[in-house]
Amino acid sequence: MARMIRLAILAFALFGALAQTTVAVTTHVVGDSTGWVVPPSDDPLFYAVWAAKQTFFIGDILLFNFTTGSQDVARVSKEAFFLCNSTNPIFLEKTGPAKITLNSTGEFYFIGTFDNNCFKGQRLAINVTTSPGPTPSPTPRTKPENFTVGDELGWVVPPLGEIAYITWAYNKTFIVGDHLVFNFHNKTDDVAVVSKEAYDSCNTSTPMALYNSSPAVINLTRTGEHYFTSTYDYRCDLGQKLAINVTGSSTGSTPPSGYGSSPSPSTAKPPASSQASGPGTGSPVAPGPSNAAPNSRISGGYMFIVLLPMAMGFLH
Numbered sequence: 001m002a003r004m005i006r007l008a009i010l011a012f013a014l015f016g017a018l019a020q021t022t023v024a025v026t027t028h029v030v031g032d033s034t035g036w037v038v039p040p041s042d043d044p045l046f047y048a049v050w051a052a053k054q055t056f057f058i059g060d061i062l063l064f065n066f067t068t069g070s071q072d073v074a075r076v077s078k079e080a081f082f083l084c085n086s087t088n089p090i091f092l093e094k095t096g097p098a099k100i101t102l103n104s105t106g107e108f109y110f111i112g113t114f115d116n117n118c119f120k121g122q123r124l125a126i127n128v129t130t131s132p133g134p135t136p137s138p139t140p141r142t143k144p145e146n147f148t149v150g151d152e153l154g155w156v157v158p159p160l161g162e163i164a165y166i167t168w169a170y171n172k173t174f175i176v177g178d179h180l181v182f183n184f185h186n187k188t189d190d191v192a193v194v195s196k197e198a199y200d201s202c203n204t205s206t207p208m209a210l211y212n213s214s215p216a217v218i219n220l221t222r223t224g225e226h227y228f229t230s231t232y233d234y235r236c237d238l239g240q241k242l243a244i245n246v247t248g249s250s251t252g253s254t255p256p257s258g259y260g261s262s263p264s265p266s267t268a269k270p271p272a273s274s275q276a277s278g279p280g281t282g283s284p285v286a287p288g289p290s291n292a293a294p295n296s297r298i299s300g301g302y303m304f305i306v307l308l309p310m311a312m313g314f315l316h
């Protein structure tokens with residue numbers, strides 16, 4: 001439930017951000033009223049969710065609101081960010097509230113260096129871009145495209161959790177005829193097409209289709225919402241899950257499927273012929289017993305332990 005609310009807030013805020021066209025300097029209060037702290041419930045996605053709601057332009061100001069002596073903020077390298085390594089920061093600001101002017105484009109990484117604060121989620125990654133010119137009004141796309149899920153990251157447990165695939169998907173428009181290409185490791189991962197309920201609860205016991213040969217190429221044959229995850233241990237709980245909305249049609253003739261209704265297995269299942277779309281790849285296998293671990297939620301602490309080696313792998 002909290003997750004759904006968070007996603008709803010995220011989606012709402014993103015549309016707001018995209019609609020905004022002012023070029024004025026913005027002061028971004030990091031974490032809004034929560035400020036710069038160990039996030040509530042040690043939520044490792046807290047600052048990623050906050051950052052996803054913002055658009056950072058060159059010249060903007062980040063305001064880290066914290067209590068001097070009990071928190072601090074260090075700007076660090078990408079590697080140090082993923083490892084929570086505060087040994088050799090680019091700079092360290094010990095007095096709160098700290099204002100940092102974003103004076104160049106590109107990625108900025110910040111962590112708290114007190115205790116294990118960074119490990120508990122006090123870390124922020126942002127991407128600063130140049131101010132947008134007048135944005136051309138988007139014309140609906142009619143030509144099908146191939147989308148590589150997660151781009152270079154591929155189909156993995158993302159280092160910072162599900163926000164990775166939310167971010168990957170939210171700014172994209174999918175139309176009928178598009179292909180999703182999932183790149184993953186054969187035998188240690190797979191792609192399950194699942195219902196909204198299964199996506200939300202990470203119950204992968206009855207996928208609608210299962211692809212276990214990489215790359216899996218999935219043809220988007222209908223409008224509406226599509227949900228994917230992995231059936232392997234804890235992968236879904238750790239954020240390896242993707243929800244997309246197919247809104248357009250390459251022919252313009254396909255009526256949208258019911259909005260808001262959770263697709264039942266019979267209506268949501270794409271035509272069988274369309275699933276073996278990639279030449280020689282991605283054929284679904286009969287869904288068998290899932291090897292997914294029990295549908296337990298995972299604490300932030302456990303999540304970090306699992307994520308750390310993956311984050312290290314991500315750096316290579």
Ligand SMILES: *[C@@H]1O[C@H](CO)[C@@H](O)[C@H](O)[C@H]1NC(C)=O
Pocket residue numbers: 029032033035063065066097
């Ligand atoms: C910073 O935090 C303090 C204490 O929580 C609060 O009173 C103040 O309004 C915050 N400042 C900003 C700019 O949000």
Ligand SMILES: *[C@@H]1O[C@H](CO)[C@@H](O)[C@H](O)[C@H]1NC(C)=O
Pocket residue numbers: 083085086087088
């Ligand atoms: C942390 O960073 C320092 C300096 O950049 C480096 O010497 C050290 O090996 C790093 N520690 C870890 C655990 O990676």
Ligand SMILES: *[C@@H]1O[C@H](CO)[C@@H](O)[C@H](O)[C@H]1NC(C)=O
Pocket residue numbers: 103104
């Ligand atoms: C950006 O700000 C930092 C610290 O405030 C400064 O060291 C650096 O030279 C600035 N970079 C540019 C391109 O102005």
Ligand SMILES: *[C@@H]1O[C@H](CO)[C@@H](O)[C@H](O)[C@H]1NC(C)=O
Pocket residue numbers: 106107127128129
């Ligand atoms: C940051 O933005 C630049 C330019 O928009 C883009 O090329 C780059 O991939 C972005 N980095 C991340 C981590 O999103």
Ligand SMILES: *[C@@H]1O[C@H](CO)[C@@H](O)[C@H](O)[C@H]1NC(C)=O
Pocket residue numbers: 144145146179217278279
């Ligand atoms: C998508 O990939 C398939 C092969 O998987 C290729 O035949 C097709 O031309 C690609 N389509 C586009 C629009 O790139």
Ligand SMILES: *[C@@H]1O[C@H](CO)[C@@H](O)[C@H](O)[C@H]1NC(C)=O
Pocket residue numbers: 055171
């Ligand atoms: C959304 O996509 C458009 C065009 O692909 C790009 O210009 C824009 O920077 C993206 N916005 C975000 C927040 O990623």
Ligand SMILES: *[C@@H]1O[C@H](CO)[C@@H](O)[C@H](O)[C@H]1NC(C)=O
Pocket residue numbers: 203204205206295
């Ligand atoms: C998972 O879903 C299946 C059928 O969709 C259901 O029978 C089973 O009880 C669910 N398991 C849990 C733990 O909710």
Ligand SMILES: *[C@@H]1O[C@H](CO)[C@@H](O)[C@H](O)[C@H]1NC(C)=O
Pocket residue numbers: 184185186213214215
């Ligand atoms: C996965 O296995 C298939 C054959 O089952 C093979 O064609 C494909 O190249 C393998 N993919 C990777 C990434 O190893």
Ligand SMILES: *[C@@H]1O[C@H](CO)[C@@H](O)[C@H](O)[C@H]1NC(C)=O
Pocket residue numbers: 224225245246247256259260
């Ligand atoms: C999916 O797309 C349809 C058609 O554009 C839209 O009405 C609906 O709100 C979208 N659903 C979600 C969850 O974004």
Ligand SMILES: *[C@@H]1O[C@H](CO)[C@@H](O)[C@H](O)[C@H]1NC(C)=O
Pocket residue numbers: 176177219220221274276277278
């Ligand atoms: C994907 O589906 C569309 C619409 O059903 C169809 O026209 C197209 O040929 C399919 N592509 C593949 C590779 O199956």
